[in-house]
Amino acid sequence: MKKAKLLIIGSGPAGYTAAIYAARANLEPVLFEGFYTGPAGGQLMTTTEVENFPGFPEGITGPELVDRFRQQAIRFGTEVISEDVESVDLQSYPFVVKGRKTHYEAQAIIVSTGATAKRLEIPGAGDGEFWQKGVTACAVCDGAAPIFRNRPLFVIGGGDSAVEEATFLTKFGSRVYIVHRRDKLRASKIMQERAMNHPKIEILWDSEVVHVGGDQVVRNVTVKNVKTNELTEHEAGGLFFAIGHTPNTAFLNDQLEVHPNGYIKVFKGTHTSIEGVFAAGDVQDHEYRQAITAAGSGCMSALDAERWLAEKGLDT
Numbered sequence: 001m002k003k004a005k006l007l008i009i010g011s012g013p014a015g016y017t018a019a020i021y022a023a024r025a026n027l028e029p030v031l032f033e034g035f036y037t038g039p040a041g042g043q044l045m046t047t048t049e050v051e052n053f054p055g056f057p058e059g060i061t062g063p064e065l066v067d068r069f070r071q072q073a074i075r076f077g078t079e080v081i082s083e084d085v086e087s088v089d090l091q092s093y094p095f096v097v098k099g100r101k102t103h104y105e106a107q108a109i110i111v112s113t114g115a116t117a118k119r120l121e122i123p124g125a126g127d128g129e130f131w132q133k134g135v136t137a138c139a140v141c142d143g144a145a146p147i148f149r150n151r152p153l154f155v156i157g158g159g160d161s162a163v164e165e166a167t168f169l170t171k172f173g174s175r176v177y178i179v180h181r182r183d184k185l186r187a188s189k190i191m192q193e194r195a196m197n198h199p200k201i202e203i204l205w206d207s208e209v210v211h212v213g214g215d216q217v218v219r220n221v222t223v224k225n226v227k228t229n230e231l232t233e234h235e236a237g238g239l240f241f242a243i244g245h246t247p248n249t250a251f252l253n254d255q256l257e258v259h260p261n262g263y264i265k266v267f268k269g270t271h272t273s274i275e276g277v278f279a280a281g282d283v284q285d286h287e288y289r290q291a292i293t294a295a296g297s298g299c300m301s302a303l304d305a306e307r308w309l310a311e312k313g314l315d316t
């Protein structure tokens, strides 16, 4: 079994920032970037233009930003393994981390595996026949595609993401409907006002999408009013889920304490319930979920791990 002082699981802004800091602190980090379970690089890989990451006044695409993180981490000596982590043993010490082929003993671990957008199992959507043929979980990633141009578009959800995505989609669709299961949005007041005042956005209250239909691509959705049970078929060019995210923690097999919503609990910066294991980025943050906040917590996790290893005399 190979040995690492610090092993980082996940290759988004949190993981790579942790790697850059740890490598510069001579911790010779090993980073599992993933392979099959979601794209290596995380959610930025399915984002088009990133315009709010400081330092890129003209904007930068998500994949290019990740590639730059990766190059910077490698430049300072990070070893990147292109495998998914399938299991970890945090009860033994050193911790054991098993990739598909490569197994490591690690003195400290940073978990930065991010989160995945949730989907609904609606006939025709979810994993159904129209997934990625008009049905997606990321308006910002996919909204500019030609199939959505000048068509009525539907966003499911009532939070900030739903409003943000609906507003974004008004650039492309003929009209944008927010389908929300209740009669009140969860989104912040300013976002609510944005949705309600936008001439191209209409909110379908107390409603859910119960069917998606079409041919090669989505052509219509059926919306049910949950109070009256009335069904209405609408012409549609796209359906976007904006119903929140699930943190990517399955491989941890319940070994770390999590909040009721499944996000990893952190204490004193990025420490988790197991000494020597740290968490950074969206896997422990259901609130901010930004590339820059993930990068910031990745930096914190590397500094926390460095201090912890030094206190234990394990940093040499």
Ligand code: NAP
Residues within 6 Å of the ligand: 120, 156, 157, 158, 159, 160, 161, 162, 164, 181, 182, 185, 186, 187, 242, 243, 244, 245, 286, 287, 288, 289
């Ligand atoms: P969220 O706040 O958890 O909202 C999820 C929405 O999806 C809720 O309205 C919820 O309905 C609905 N929903 C959940 N499960 C559903 C289901 N099975 N069927 C139908 N609807 C369902 O998630 P989010 O909007 O992704 O936001 C997450 C966090 O990121 C929030 O803290 C938010 O403030 C932040 N954020 C901020 C911005 C910004 O400020 N620019 C942008 C995006 C996100 P109910 O309301 O009935 O529960």
